[in-house]
Amino acid sequence: MSDAAASEGTEPTVPTSVVGDLPDGLIEAFDAYEAALAANDQEALAAAFEEGPDSLRADAAGLLVGHEAITAFRGRRSQAPVRTIVECHVRVLSPTAVVVVSVNAPAAGGRGILTQLWNRGADGVWRIGAAQVQAPAPVFDTRIWRVVGAPLVLSPAGSTAAGSTAGGAGELAGETVAVKDLFAVAGFAVGGGVPAYLAEAPVAEFHSPAVQALLDAGADLLGIAQTDEFAFSIAGRNSAYGTPPNGAVPGAISGGSSSGPASAVALGHATIGLGTDTGGSIRVPASYQGLWGLRTTHGIVRRTDLLPLAPTFDTVGWLTRDAGLLARAAAATLGGAAGHSPSATRPAQRDVDPVFVVDPRLVASVAPDVREAFASTLAELFPADAGSVDSGPDGAAPADVALGDIAHLFELFRIVQAAEAWRTHGDWISAHPTALAPDVMARFRFGASVTPTQEGDARAEIAVQREHLDRVLDDRILLLPSASSAAPPLTATAAEIDVVRSGTLGLTSVAGIGGYPAVSAPVMQVPGGPVGLCLVGPRGSDLALVEIAASLAARLGR
Template sequence: MSVTGVAELEPAELESLLAAFHHYEAALMVDDVDVLDRSFAPGPDTLRGDANGLLVGHERISAFRSVRGGVARRTITEVRVRVLSPQAALVVSVSAFVAGGSGLQTQLWERIADARPRHDGGGDHGGRWVITSAHVTGAPPAVNRAIWRVAGSPLVPALPTSSSGPRPLEGMSVAVKDLFAVEGFAVGAGVPEYLAGAAVAEVDAEAVRALRAGGASVQGIAQTDEFAYSIAGRNVHYGTPPNGAVTGAIPGGSSSGPASAVALGQATIGLGTDTGGSIRVPASYQGLWGIRTTHGAVSATGLLPLAPTFDTVGWLTRSAAALRAAAAATLGGADDASADGVGRVGGAARLARRFAVSRDIVASCESGVREAFDALIREPAIRGVDDAQGSPPLEEVDLGDLDAVFAAFRVVQGAEAWRQHGEWVQAHPGVLGPDIAERFDIAAAVTADTEAEARAVLAEARERFDRVLDGRVLLLPSASSAAPALTATPGDIQAVRAATLRMTSVAGTGGYPAVSAPLMRVPDPVGLCFVGPRGSDLALIDLAASVAADLGHPL
């Protein structure tokens, strides 16, 4: 041990500090949450950071620790103390992990008055030593299994080309959601037992092949919620991928692995699917750009379906430019759409800034999201007239009974999910997590008459949406809240899910493209969703990027 600094500690005081340090380290090894909580200073200003981000405040640090499940076994090999004052010292320690590798812990310890009894054996020398700031550098795994099912450097290279010039996705890497066929690998759908019985794909899914043909390599196959039947991002088998923007929060699903890989800089593009919000929600939670494409615009060949009536392919990226490049490489980039983009898949003709909002949709959001949305739509970038006929740039519309639409959406989605996977689920009881299993139980009970009635409701709603929107771009939050904490209860997660799906089901019902742009904070990220006419995919990305630029957001 080495002790230096601009001040000195009496031997008894130094002994007290080191006793507190070793007591904390011992508690880490047995995951004694009570001792760990007591070792950190109370109050809103305590800090803890690691490779996943910064936690501010004792409450958030405690919540994170309660779901972490302990740390890897290690021993302390070196301790250095730099005394800053008789009441504060910086302790830097080096650790050796039993499984290999080393780590570094930097902690600012300060002495505080505390009348409670001590349990660290250090005695009382003018107060209790607590951590006020900490930074942890662990031994990073070669592959984070919560994000990646399998990864390489790359896993699969870009397709060869006879062209001598650069391709649009040259140098980019792709995290492929574990629903798409990748040549040489099986599809696992987030369920180890399903993966064990799955055949190895002989060819890529067409959406994968399009990206590889554009010059991108496949970095790896990324995790998904079980059978993609969730928007939370939790997986009982592989763990919860970290949220790259909000430490201690869920990542959003079911394109959770691709979203986290992109947010953390481990891939350029996340290839995902969106049935009820599975691209838009993780994009919103992690501050990413994402698009659910016009239904049917991207081939589903080689994709394991959930509910084909609503399933769409899309991408997640850190920038609008990368999103457009991925979309153009797959959809085709010809600027041959009609003036409003309707009816031309991938059409890149300019979309006028004719926006619509529905107060009924936004009413289901948490108050902070409603306030941020209301402030955003008052901005000149959205309110400014951009129409040759001088039409109002922003109009409030009535989309009808959205509760009925959401109920019908869930019925049809459930009926199709059961047809796709019900036989396998029945043959493997007890395999799925409780929330996914419950959804399949509900889906199994849908009758043919109930499904037919729900489809009639959706067909009428689709016609109504087309008529009411009349080519306008619908604006709404991409999710009903910012990312819930990892410690959120199942009931809280279900409430957020229901509120969000009530909003996201509008695009699914209409078969519309929807772009989530990271334009709001509450203070954590929330996306602004642009829902455009069918076939306006590229033009919709361009419109969202243009609005973002006018608002001063980085692209």
């Protein structure tokens, strides 16, 4: 028995079956790894894997490549699994390479399977070169879902979803929806990503109009998905429920605050994510997870029966894995059904010409790899020979514009958003001072510090800047990256996340200040993962903007 195994008081593993001659030291190395796992011994776990860029670890969340990535993953685990090895099958490939397949019984129930390739190095030490982890299937992932059904709410129009016996009707028949935990769903309370708030919240009597529109179009509501605490973040982290996994980049944050719906869609749990976007909460998770996302024109979708954050900027949106479904979800909601017909406060949809502009100052603020990917994407869309048939949708490259002082726009946005957020939730937070994570609480405290004069001055300046943006953009489409970087790793510190947040909000606040619709199209890639190309269009051009974004993606072959 190894010292590690002995320290845990466990019995040495006896292989259930062995093919080939069992090499010396292999079972001891296997036992030491299991003991280190049980003790959450980070140093021993790191030493158990082969160093260098070629070691592999895969599980249901994705593949980690290289010792550095695997070690970082281990470092994020705050709790070690408690399990017992019930079977161990050894297949000897050579004196220095062995495959071990073990079956474990977690204390929580079920059975897990671990497949490992062990290699003996020149120093005679056995280390893991590759591992495939199959954990017992959970009922549902509580990082993604607050409550889920099969489905939770069946469309009144009928559905072709699995388990449904209805014949199917409506343009969204067969689609499933993950609803952000801000929207009212009849029979359930709205939790806002805060367990203490959920415990006191009343049960909703009616669906939010945005939920009802999708149900009426034939989609089934699969479940209520998690959000950042009171949706006051774009990271996707939640101190109570955890961080939903990133469906495109294992080991990275999901992006928020529509984090749960985004992860549900990226991982294939649902086909449509219904979310909100105040400062980028649709666009950022779409960018981080390689999804299509639409933030709608402010006020074009009714926000009744929806927990607000900052009503001046709050708007509804959707996340999907393809542009066609995004267009159908948006059309189902922005059409005449479920009370969404145009009115004085909900402008009608309008066409927009595919004429594009960029602001070099916006692009200068993003990470170098994102800036390079953005320039490369524009070069591919708009070749230098602008007179050719293939030069671009309108035959011309984007013109440069100057939107103004972006840092000033962001500060105006930050002041009004924070002041409204405190007005919305301040009384409850004051009565529950320990309910929120420190970073979220800090943003609310800033909102509490904003004076009426400061807020009034900021609102007056926002009105001036909005008119300025309208003049400069002149009904043209602004192109920019959806986020300032690819998704940061889960190991990023709060300070590192805050730097990324500030850089990204400098980009996303333009649409917020202008009340414009914005589409994030998953057409760019950097070493850290996907990055969206964002199209910001005139107010009321939501559906046209999705169509134009889809045409750009088609030109790029993506």
